[in-house]
Amino acid sequence: HLTSDTPPPSYITATHSETPKCTAKAREQHASSAQRAEADSVVVKVHYIYTVALSVPLDTTYSELKERVAEKLDQPASHLRLRRKHHGSCVLTPLDGEIESAHTVQQLAEAGRATLWCQKEDPLASRTILYQMVALYDYDAQGPEDLEFSEGDTIDILGEVNQEWLEGHCAGSIGIFPSCFAYRENNNITTSSEIV
Incomplete structure (x- = not known):
């Protein structure tokens, strides 16, 4: 049987931090702004030698997307060609209007996602x-x-x-x-x- 002269610790002086007060309305506003940001962007998965994913706004043009992909792959955009598969097809078709600014990522997106294939092209071949x-x-x-x-x-x-x-x-x-x-x-x- 051991006895000690030291009394047990007192919990009266323990500090307690208050949790930040977050109203239901503030939580809703935060959640809806996050959902809006998600709804305004697309996750684009690009298959190359390896696969990369990037999130871009829905209004990103094909040429802007190609620039972003080229930057991510550390390749010149002029040497790359973005292609996609249409439903039920095995063929990778070049993005229509890759040069035109009227076409945007929104036309590729399904449920906030798009899958593309990137192929290295010979910049001298214009056949x-x-x-x-x-x-x-x-x-x-x-x-x-x-x-x-x-x-x-x-x-x-x-x-x-x-x-x-x-x-x-x-x-x-x-x-x-x-x-x-x-x-x-x-x-x-x-x-x-x-x-x-």
């Missing part, structure tokens, strides 16, 4: 895209003139060499490939657009 195809298989280049791509890639068709070979553009490269390695999902995907 007409006849149509687009989707790669069925991986194709490894057999020579320097061949276009290498992976299954699922979107290929911009620049010319038809013959029935068996096509000239295409994919991920910044131009070359030829066997036509049986890709399929044309829709005849009216893109007509007469330019590669920037």
Whole structure:
């Protein structure tokens, strides 16, 4: 049995901090302003070599979005091309009006989100895209003139060499490939657009 001359600590002198008084109205105002800020912006997920996400206002134009993505990826905007998939399609189509200021992120957004793909482009290639195809298989280049791509890639068709070979553009490269390695999902995907 131990005895001590020291009395137990007194809780009378303990300090108690008051919680900040927050009215229900103040909480509602804070929540609604946060919801408004969320409703006025879009989370854009961009697939590149790696995936990045950024939050942008709904009224951001395609060209402003491209600049923001380029900054985030540390790449020149002139070397990048933003593409998207339409519902039920495997084809990555370039954003319409990427140069026009009338098109905004709001046209891409669904439930406050948008998903895009970013491909590095050859800034010197300013050829007409006849149509687009989707790669069925991986194709490894057999020579320097061949276009290498992976299954699922979107290929911009620049010319038809013959029935068996096509000239295409994919991920910044131009070359030829066997036509049986890709399929044309829709005849009216893109007509007469330019590669920037």
